[in-house]
Amino acid sequence: MFLVLSEHGREIWLVSGSDRILTAPPIAPPTDDVARIHLHRPDGEYAGWTLHVWEDTASSVTWEAGLDVTGMTDYGAFWDVPLLPEAERVGFIVHRGDEKDPGPDMFLELDVHGNEIWLVSGSATIHVQRPDVRASGGGDLRSARAHWVRTDLILWDTGLELDGSRFTLHGDADGALELADGEIGGGSSTVSLPLSVDPDGVPADVVRQFPHLAGLTALRLPAEGADVADLLRGQLALSHHVGARLADATGLQIPGVLDDRYATDAPLGVTWESDEPRIAVWAPTARSVRLHRFPDATAAAAEVHEMVFDPDGGVWSVAGAADWRWQYYLFEVEVFVSATGRVERNVVTDPYSVSLATNSARSQIVDVRDPALMPDGWSDLVKPAVDDPVDIVVYELHVRDFSTADPLVPEPLVGTYRAFTLDDTHGVRHLRDLSRAGLTHVQLLPTFDLATVDEDRSTWLEPTIDVDFPDASVRPQEAVQAVRDRDAFNWGYDPWHFNVPEGSYATDPDGPERILEYREMVMALWLLDLRLVVDVVYNHTNASGQGAKSVLDRIVPGYYHRLDASGSVTTSSCCPNTATEHAMMERLMVDSVALWAETYKVDGFRFDLMGHHMTRNLTAVRGALDALVPEEHGVHGAGIYVYGEGWNFGEVADGARGTNATQRAMAGSGIGTFNDRLRDAVRGGGPFDGGAALIANQGFASGRGVLPNDVTSAASLEQEIAGMRRAGDQVRVGLAGNLESFTFESADGVRVRGDEVDYNGQPAGYGRVPQDHVVYVSKHDNQTLWDILAYKLPRDLATESRVRAQLVALSTVMFSQGVPFFHAGSDLLRSKSFDRNSYDSGDHFNAIDWTMTTNGMGRGLPLAGDNRDNWQFMRDRLADPLLHPSPEQIEF
Secondary structure, eight states, X not given: OOOOHHHHOSOOBOOTTOOOOBSSOOOOOOOTTEEEEEEEOTTOOOTTOEEEEEESBSOOOOSSSOBOOOEEOSSOEEEEEEBOTTOOEEEEEEEETTEESSOSOEEEEHHHXXXXXXXXXXXXXXXXXXXXXXXXXXXXXXXXXXXXXXXTEEEEOOOSOOTTEEEEEEEETTSOOEEETTEEEOOTTEEEEEEEEOTTOSOHHHHHHOGGGTTSEEEEOOSSSOOHHHHHTSEEEEEEEETTEEEEEEEEEOHHHHHHHHOOOOOOEEEEETTEEEEEEEOTTEEEEEEEEESSSSOSOOEEEEOEEETTTTEEEEEOXXXXXXXXXXXXXXXXXXXXXXXXXXXXXXXXXXXXXXXXXXEEOOOTTOGGGSOTTGGGOOOOOOSOGGGOOEEEEOHHHHHTTOTTSOGGGTTSGGGGGOSSOHHHHHHHHHHHXXXXXXXXXXXXXXXXXXXXXXXXXXXXXXXTOOTTOSHHHHHHHHHTTTSSOOOOOOEEEEEEEOGGGSSOOSSTHHHHHHHHHHHHHHHTTOEEEEEEOOSBOSOOTTOTTOOSTTTSTTTSBOBOTTSOBOOTTSSOBBOTTSHHHHHHHHHHHHHHHHHSOOOEEEETTXXXXXXXXXXXXXXXXXXXXXXXXXXXXXXXXXXXXXXXOGGGGGGXXXXXXXXXXXXXXXXXXXXXXXXXXXXXXXXXXXXXXXXHOOOTTTTTTTSOOTTGGGSOHHHHHHHHHHHHHHHHHHHTTTBTTOEEEOTXXXXXXXXXXXXXXXXXXXXXXXXXXXXXXXXXXXXXXXXHHHHHSOTTOOXXXXXXXXHHHHHHXXXXXXXXXXXXXXXXXXXXXXXXXXXXXXXXXXOOOTTOSOOSTTSOSOOHHHHGGXXXXXXXXHTOGGGSOOHHHHHO
16 A cells, blocks of 8 residues: 555555545444435535435424534545434435535435445435545546437537547447546447537527527537437447546436437327227337236236337337237336446336226226217217306315215215215215306316325225314324325325326226226216316426336436436426426327317316426417317317416526426416415415414405504504505406506506516516416415414404405405416315315315315314424414304305
């Protein structure tokens, strides 16, 4: 061994049995109750970097206050994370403010990784042994910082002067590329192609498609010698030499070149020619694809069919026989996966599935036009066109919420589509009454195949809750928490297969019964003169990479999800973000919407996090719907209303990946967006308020300036009145359709336009026509209207006055020009006992009492995870009789 003074300094440490020279004192290994996470950053900069952790950790952190660095070694920084007893995994993100390294949610699986791991900056790879970061020279092949965007064009942020630079594209079919001793080496199948710098830079059409890549160095492939198809089927790397020295190296992101080379409109999924199916999947980077065909949902043995590749469109297909109908299938995709660094054989379901086995174990070969899947009268059902979207009134409802507390629903039908088909339950009676009063559309929270509820009813657990618990007891939430991953409830914002109805809402999740029952529900609603809106979630999937519930990424790795600058999947939505700016992800979304419109005759689409899609995506959706006509498709596609959440955040914010579908960007398009301006002005405060702000931030319907509460009574009355007048301007704009051009005399006595009224630094009015504006004061997210008013109204205010405050809030929605949107049960003073995020809070906190006996207040403290910080404000209120309306007040 040798001590190199220039490298090691004058003091070193050695550990018995190791040949590594340490330049800092060695540290003891972590104890069993601690997980240790190491990070190496080449720049040596660790100031301000903290660790956000969740799941099986004893540490309580927030995003703003993460775990500080525990210590330093010669490798870099490390964090020691205390573990809960019997811990299985820890979720973590290394970040400095909102800057993440590398970016995605990461998980330390203790049974897989042990309790000590090593990370390298910019890479999502988890190392269970300390990697030698010096041996690789410059760069990291585990990251993907270069972008292959056209068959002959690669973009890379070289970050260096180009004088003396040499760039090379490396490919290896077997994944043998590795970075060692300052060079990229490979195996017998490795190819290397010299690239040339394009002095004209990034072409304008590429900048329009990928604005975040503007300004990168443009590298051209040689005119001859590059077999693009072969290269795309293997491992890829890019190297940058300055003279003889390797300055940098990286992997490549390939969605752009896949679109350029393989985007297609060829049929996908199961299509029918007479009585014979053809099954196709888009997998342009696969080395082979085989179809495994099973006689039923559980048979172990399968007949295997080789699928044929179309080199023009990247589609693999196989022709079947008539007797394949009702059978099941899986794809076996042989494909290189950059995340694992090797060729994998992924056995996976069809992303274009229309029917599935229980728990999505297999796709099913089904013709949705089969008469056996149509209730009586289905083929003749053609609903009249909706002439004007502003005639629509929406009621947002969850499938389980509709029937779990209804004593007239037979137990086998509780929580199912068929509960809507019953003639005389409390819930059906209420919907009938609402229809007669003017309700036109019922919006259901996601009803596509979701990933977080076991469809096998025999596995479901129910919380054991003492009926005599106090109103503010902690025990009910403990009981719900104990079974929340094994019960029947979830909001469903975790898509698995976009084109299949969720099986847990069907009486039989195995096969096509869910198709029939969904159609029965649509017909039953129509018999009540109600149309159906579906809540669709195309902005993310439940899983990505090689995860068990990952579908898209296991067929075309690295394509369907939006990647950050280092090639990690972005998760600003909550989960792996999809990239609808990519042609075939956009196509999947558009095809899916058209399928739901035609196959299930739905009447509207509510897009979750619509601002994470591009405006061109929504324009394509609108065009596909407009093309549906009664004579050919059985629906008036032009009358189907599309709306969504135009929130502007994440890696797509402000057009970073193209013009994203925000409130202002969609104005005038005929596609509506939720209006948070009127919502906040009426309720008071904002959706992320916590602590004393929940009480202090009053609004138009919660008493600002006129009904001071125990917090605002200490504030300046003059200030509160001024705030109320500003909120009143926002309410006026909202009542007038939230139009940017609406003019009126403001609270300041001057004439202003709607877009001159301030909303947190943005214009309050952004619409061009009233249908741009979906107006609401409550929905499934955040506290119910009753609960938020209970925080803000004076504690001693009579129940009768609280009821009237609720009606004032709802009236601003109903009397607004635009599309009124109501949270189910808000007309019944619905409470969730202050739960601000009941997505997985079970039936106990979410059920609606259609009998109007109770409104849901006093079911115990809500789940600790999202609510514990505010329990101090809930305890007295949960037991307050003024917040427990009588049946007469609920029915008022």
